[in-house]
Amino acid sequence: MKPLGFTILGFPCNQFGKQEPGTRSEILSGLKYVRPGKGFVPNFLLMEKGDVNGKSEQRVFTFLKRSCPPVGDDFGAPYGRLFWEPLRINDIKWNFEKFLVGPNGKAVMRWHPRVNMSTVRTDIRNYLIRLYTQKSFN
Template sequence: MKPLGLTILGFPCNQFGKQEPGTKSEILSGLRYVRPGNGFVPNFLLMEKGDVNGKNEQRVFTFLKRSCPPVGDDFGAPYGRLFWEPLKINDIKWNFEKFLVGPDGKAVMRWNPRVDMSTVRTDIRNYLLRLYTQELQN
C-alpha cells in the first residue's frame, strides 16, 4: 500500500470482549506464534494499546468518530462483551472497524467491522482514483 501513498495503522484495544490484554510486545508475539501464528508479522504499523471509546478514549478516535457517521446503531448484546460506559451511537462497535483518512488529515470513510474486505478495497481504489483524477485536472 505504501507505493499508493497509504499507511495502515493498527490500534490494539481491550474494550471488546477483553480480547487484547497484553502489552505491545506480547501482542506482537501473540500474532507471530498464536493467532494467526506461523511466523506472521503485520505489514502495518502497530500503535500502543489504548481505549477507542469512553472517558479514556484516545483523541484520534474522538476525532475520527466525530468526522464520520456511525456504522450502525446496534451493539448486539453488549453486557460482558463491551467494556466502557456510556455506550454512544457513534462509538466503535467492535474490533476491526476501519477508517480511511485522506492526505489532508480528514476522515473520509468508515466501515463496519463485519464489512467484506473486497468492499473496503473497492472503496479505497475508487477514492484514490477520484484523488488522482482531481490532481490531473488541476
C-alpha cells in the same frame, strides 16, 4: 499502495470482550505464533494499545467518530462484551472497525467490523483513483 502515500495503522484495544490484554510486544508475539500464527508479522504500523471509546478514549478516535456517521444503530448484546461507559451510538462497535483518512487529515469513510475486506479494498482503491485523477487535472 505505499507509492501513493497510503499507510495502514493498527490500534490495539482491550475494550471488546477483553480480547487484547497484552502489551505491544505480547500482541506482536501473539500475532506471530498464535493468531493468525505461522510466523505472521503485520505489514502495517502497530500503535500502542489504548481505549477507542468512553471516558479515556484516545483523541484520534474522538475526532474520527465525529467525522463519520455511525456504522450501526446498536451494539448487539453488550453485557459482558463491551468494557467502557457511557455507550454512545457513534462509538466503535467492535474490533476491526476501519476508517479511511484522506491526505488532508480528514476522515472520509468508515466501515463496520463485519464488512468484507474486498469491499473495503474496492472503496479505498476507488477513492485513491478519484483522488489522484483529480490531482492530475489540477
